[in-house]
Structure formats: C-alpha cells, structure tokens
Amino acid sequence: MTMQGLEIADLDLSVGGRTLLRDFHLIVAPGEVTTVMGPSGCGKSSLLSYLCGTLEPAFQASGRVRLNGVAIDALPPERRRIGILFQDDLLFPHLSVGENLAFALPPAVRGRRERWARVEAALREADLAGFAGRDPDTLSGGQRARVALMRTLLAEPRALLLDEPFGKLDRHLRERVRRFVFDHARQADLPTLLVTHDPADAETAGGAVVGFPESLPAAGANLLHFGNIGRQQA
Amino acid sequence: MLRYLPALTLLVFLGPVVAGLAGTLLPAFGYLPALGGEEVSLAPWRRLAAAPGIGTAVRLTLTSGVLSTLLALALTIFVFAAGHGTRALTRVKRAMTPLLAVPHLATAVGLAFLIAPSGWLVRLIAPWPSGWQTPPDVALVQDHLGLALTLGLVLKETPFLVLMTFGALGQVRADDQLRMARSLGYGPVQAWLKVVLPLVYPQIRLPVYAVLAYSLSVVDMAIVLGPTTPPTLAPLVLRWFNDPDLAMRFQAAAGACLQFGLVALAIGVWRSAEAALGCLARPWLIGGARGGAGTAARAAAWAGLALLFGLSSGSLLSLALWSVAGRWRFPDAWPEQLSLERWADQAAALTGPAWTTLVVGVAAAVIALVLVAGCLENESRRQRRAGPGALTLIYLPLLVPQIGFLFGVQVLLVWAELDGRWLALIWTHLLFVLPYVFLALADPYRSLDPRYARSALALGRPPWVVWTRIKLVMLLRPILIALAVGFAVSVAQYVPTLFAGGGRFSTLTTEALSLSAGGNRRVVGLFALTLAVLPLLGFGLALALPAWRFRHRRAMRVGA
Secondary structure (H helix, E strand, O other), X not given: OOOOOEEEEEEEEEEOXXXXXXXXXXXXXXXXXXXXXXXXXXXXXXXXXXXXXXXXXXXXXXXEEEEOOEEOOXXXXXXXXXXXXXXXXXXXXXXXXXXXXXXXXOOOOOOHHHHHHHHHHHHXXXXXXXXXXOOHHHOOHHHHHHHHHHXXXXXXXXXXXXXOOOOOOOHHHHHHHHHHHHHHHHHOOOOEEEEEOOHHHHHHHXXXXXXXXXXXXXXXXXXXXXXXXXXXXX | OHHXXXXXXXXXXXXXXXXHHHHXXXXXXXXXXXXXXXXXXXXXXXXXXXXXXXXXXXXXHHHHHHHHHHHHHHHHHHHHHHHOOOHHHHHHHHHHHHHHHOOHHHHXXXXXXXXXXXXXXXXXXXXXXXXXXXXXXXXXXXXXXOHHHHHHHXXXXXXXXXXXXXXXXXXXXXXXXXXXXXXXXXXXXXXXXXXXXXXXXXXXXXXXXXHHHHHHHOOHHHHHHOOOOOOOHHHHHHHHHOOOOOOHHHHHHHHHHHHHHHHHHHHHHHHHHHHXXXXXXXXXXXXXXOOOOOHHHHHHHHHHHHHHHHHHHHHHHHHHHHHOEOOOOOOOOOOOOEXXXXXXXXXXXXXXXXXXXXXXXXXXXXXXXXXXXXXXXHHHHOOOOOOHXXXXXXXXXXXXXHHHHHHHHHHHHHHOOOOOOHHHHHHHHHHHHHHHHHHHHHHHHHHOOXXXXXXXXXXXXXXXXXXXXXXXXXXXXXXXXXXXHHHHHHHHOOHHHHHHHXXXXXXXXXXXXXXXXXXXXXXXXXXXXHHHHHHHHHHHXXXXXXXXXXOOOHHHOOOO
C-alpha cells in the first residue's frame, strides 16, 4: 500500500551558501495539520516555495517530495496539486467573488449552471451566501480569508500549505478564521503544513510542531525535534 | 516658484497642441487670410474627397496602422505569457533598450536595404539556391499592401510595448498572482493570460493607444517602406503641404483633420473592442480550462522574438555594410572591397546636420528634464501625486497625429515671426520629448525613499541643497537615462523639424530621408547609420557615467 499524505525526505535547502535546512524529513498524514515554527528569515517560507515548485533560482534545494506516494519534485507547480494560502489572500481583483471561485473549479465540472451551483454551495459553506457578485475589494478581512480558502479547496488539491495566513487579520477574527481553515482542511482529509511564528496558530492547529533552531513552540504543544519528526511518525 | 511649474509645463507643451489643432481646423474650412482664404467653406473637403487615390490612402493607413499595432501587442503579450519570470526575459529587456533608441527612419532604411529585391537577404540566397542572377521583379519594399511598412512598424513598436509592460508589471503584484494561479493548477501561459493580462492591460492602455496613433500617422517610415501611388494618408497630406501651389494648403489642412479623425476613430473603436473582448472572454476566463506547459506558445514567442532581433540587427548591419561597401554587384553576398572612402567624401556634408541634430536634441532633452524634475519635486514636496487625468494630458502629444496639428503650429510661428528659428525648432521638439522624459523619470523619482531627503533636512540643510546634493545625485542614473531617451526622441523627429524649421534646418533625419529618394545606398547608409549611432551613444553615456561616478559605492550599483 502506498503511503498517503505529504512526505518530505533528505531535504537540503540553502541560499547563497547559507544552509537553511539539512537532511530534513517530514511526514504529514491526511487530515493532519503540522506546524513549522521559526522566526522570520529562517527559511520556512522557502520550504513552502520548494514544495510548490516556485523556489527562486537563488536557492539550492535537493531532496524528495512525495504526495500520496507519487514523486512530485520534477513536476511544474500547476501539476503538483498543492494548494497554498498566503498572508495576503491574493483574490484576483479583476474578478468578482463568485468568479474567483469559478476560476478555481476544475474544467471537469461542466456547464455554466453546474459550475455556478458549486460556487454558490462553496459560498454558503463559508457563510457568504449571496456574495457571488461582489467585488472582492469590498469584503472584510475575515470574509476575504474565507473566500481565499474556498477558492483553494475548489481546485481539489491533495495537500494544503499555509504561509502565515492569519498574520494580517485582526486579533478577534484570527481565532475564528483559524478554526474555519483547520476544520475544512481536516474535513477534506488534506495533509496540511502550516508555517507561522505565532504560537497560538500552532496551538489551535493541534498537530505536530516542528521548530526551526532558534524558536521554541508554545508550552503544551507537541514538541518534536527538527530532523527527527519524519522517522518518528513513520 | 516651484509650485507654478506644473501649470507652466502644461502650458508650454499643451498650448501649442491646442493652438495647432485650431490652426489646422480653420484652414480646413477655407479660413486662412494669409493665403487669401477669407470665407468659411467646405471647398477644401470637397477637393480632399476628389483627390486621386484618397480612398486607397485611407484604407492603407488603417490596415498598416491597425495591423502593426495588433501584431506588436500580440508579440508583447506572447513574450510575457511564455517567458514571465525567466532569466531569458531579463536578457530580452536589456536587448530591447538599444532597439528602442534607434530612430524609426534608421530602422526603416536598414530594413529596406535588407529586404529589397536587390537587398542583402535576397543576395544571401542568390544565385544559389534561388537561381536568381538579377534581382527578382517583385515589390518587397513599398508593396501596394503596405506589408513592408507594417513589418517596419512592428520592429519599432514592439520594444516600446515590451519595455512599458515591464514597468507596469511591478504595479500589479504579477509574481504573486501568477504563483497563486499556478497553485490552482493553471499552466504558465494560461495563468498569465487569465490573471496578469487583465490587470496589466489597463496600465499599458495609453502606450498602446500611442502606438496605434503613431502607426496610423507615421511619415518617415511610410515614405521609405510604404506604398507610393498612393501612399498612406500622412505622407500624402505632407506632399500637399509641400506643394508649390499654395492653394493646396487648404486641401492639406482638411487631410490633416481627416488624419486626426482617423486616429480618434481608431482609438475609439479599439476601446470598444477592448470592452467587448472583456465581456466575451469572461466565460473563457472562469471556465476552468487550465492549459498545458505552454511549450508551443513558448516556441512561437521565441521564434517571433528571434525574427524581431534578427531583422532589427540585420537592418543596422546592412546600413553599416553599405556605408563602407566598394563595388558590390548583384548576386554577391558581400561587397568586393570595403573602404572608408565614402565617409571621407561625406564628412563635410555630414557635419552640419549632425551638429544641428546634436544641439536641438541636447537642448530639448535638458529643458524637458528641468521641467519634469521640477514637477516631480513639487509633487513630492506637496505630497500630492498627479492623477490619471494628468497622465492622459502628458500623453496628448503622442496621441494626436503630428501632421494633424503641426501645420497649425507653423501658421502660428509664421504669425509670431518665429518660424525657422532655433527657439521654434527646439520648442516643437520639446512637445514630443517631454512626455517620454516624464515616462522615463516618473517611476524612479517617485519610488526614491523619501526618508533620505527628510533626514538630510533634519540635519539642517536647506531644501534646495537637499534636492541638488542628495536626491538628484542619488537619481543620477535614471536622470541620465531620461536625458538619453529625450535625446533619442528628438533625433528621430522628422515632421516637427520640417514644419518648425521653415526649411532652414537640416538634421540627420531630414537629410537621410531626402537622400533615400535618390537611391545612392552608400550615402544613405552612411547618414542613416550616423542617425542610429547618435542615440545609442547617448544611452551608452547614460549607463557609463553613473557606473564610473559610483564605482566605489556598492549600493548604487544596478542589476547586480
């Protein structure tokens, strides 16, 4: 039986002679949210870029990535089926809220009516029924974050990466959006990798926590040594 | 004083445009007392409608102008869609700047040398494998469909659009949006077309219109590459303006108004087509089709680029080769001997026009720079940025066809007894130099971190000193590049020199164009090559001086 989930092995990552990761191993099982913590500039966003296949040419990386048992290292970003959310929601400003969602639907969902029904369902799911025609720029931060997640999920990814997606939200919103995102990721049974420097993110995520050297995760979180986690879980 | 500068600048360069349009419109309805036209009538229009070949001229103008703009825009879009984010594209950007600097006329003459029936390309395939012992009897240049003209325009306008697109990409977070689209499963080409293009097009809309207006009303390129019986509208109207029969001026003025109308119409139709396409493309935009790896698009884009660079550099090379060619019989691919004799012969004839070109170009560029830098400094001190309306005003001289208002300017200059003077010549060049200098300088000027100036002020230095000793020095490189751009624009001007110079000034452009009718390729090549080299030297200096000045300042290096 092939290994389900996201599997990173033997990853070395460096930029300009500075090593960011050496011999990094990590396995994220479906439905599980693993958190990578570290201060800014430690290379945690580069790890996600590497997984997406959008690493800048200045970086050197070698290692293996498998998603549900299939090697994806050599694939271009669009064929890896890895969804990602950034700190900025990056809703396309030239499309309405509904069109942003329709943009993400796979072409296999045919017919205008069927596609639009899926969009409406996704909006209801995000408590945004009736928002399809709205300009994304008129939405609140929390609403935009929910649309961004629905858009990513509609593309039917096989793994989800979260690059500090709650960093720009107001504090009172943050906890609600966090739960919304994590619940949906679990519901969709996606292996999810979160990078953050906010210990509260890791706490809500509730899964394993990997710390980059200088940082310590919050008390009570599931502390694991960086470099070992993959083998321990396997 | 600085606060009145924007108003003064607009007056200096919009005044003549508006007055010139009026000065063309009145004669078009028969009113020009200096030439005995005292009554308003439709007679000029009737004569325009009856002019031989006018219908064909209008059709050729529209086909060559619109087709070349479409092709240049399509190639630009293809290049970015296929190459966004690659290192190759960065190299393309570097290679485009010199292509942009070469005046239209030099490219046109070189292209004619290259693709004419007795040109270099035919010589390369004659007599083997083509079997031609004499030049083939087909019109490859000045063809009656205007295809050579269209090609020439594509060669010159694509670099402009590519460089303007580079500038616009930074303003729409193209990289992030593209990454997002690809994580949603879109191939690189589809992602660019569906996400970046809709965001970037509004930013390059005015440059596209400028290209359209230019292509519809180009004179110098059309005389060299375009059909002749009849030519496109702008050279036809110019022919009438230069007719010894002064009564033709009225018909010419009506033709100039028609030219203006054609450009306005074309821009209007283009704008509606944009809107229509925007609606029609919606289902495609959100239909979910992901596209593939874009291999075919990439191959097509690189092939188009290779053709563009090949023809452009081939044109310049053939100018250089002809200027030093000795005996060169037809099927030979290379001259029998090379000599500098022609350069020695022509040195005296070359010097006068070269000096005039240099003086006018430097003067117009420097005046434009002073006005533009003053306006930008005023803007930064008052912390208020000119709105999009002001940008449209800046573009106005680029959107209004030159032939459409320069006659009116000439009438005014004659009335003010300024025609044929340096002031008139430099001022008229300034109209076209200023917008480009503004375009080149505005972004770097506005993006300079304001804290440098603030901390210098906090150190107790007066604003004047902070401006000249801190800001202008830090901006040395973009300032010199803006100067080089302005100089290149001035060097290339043909119609303005003709109308404002009153026939008393000859520049490299006017000389090269009048020589090109004669057909002595060696002399034409020599003038056109000098014409091409001057602006390139300008750009060379603009890059070399800051590099030398800041050779011990690592943070001032660019593109490291």
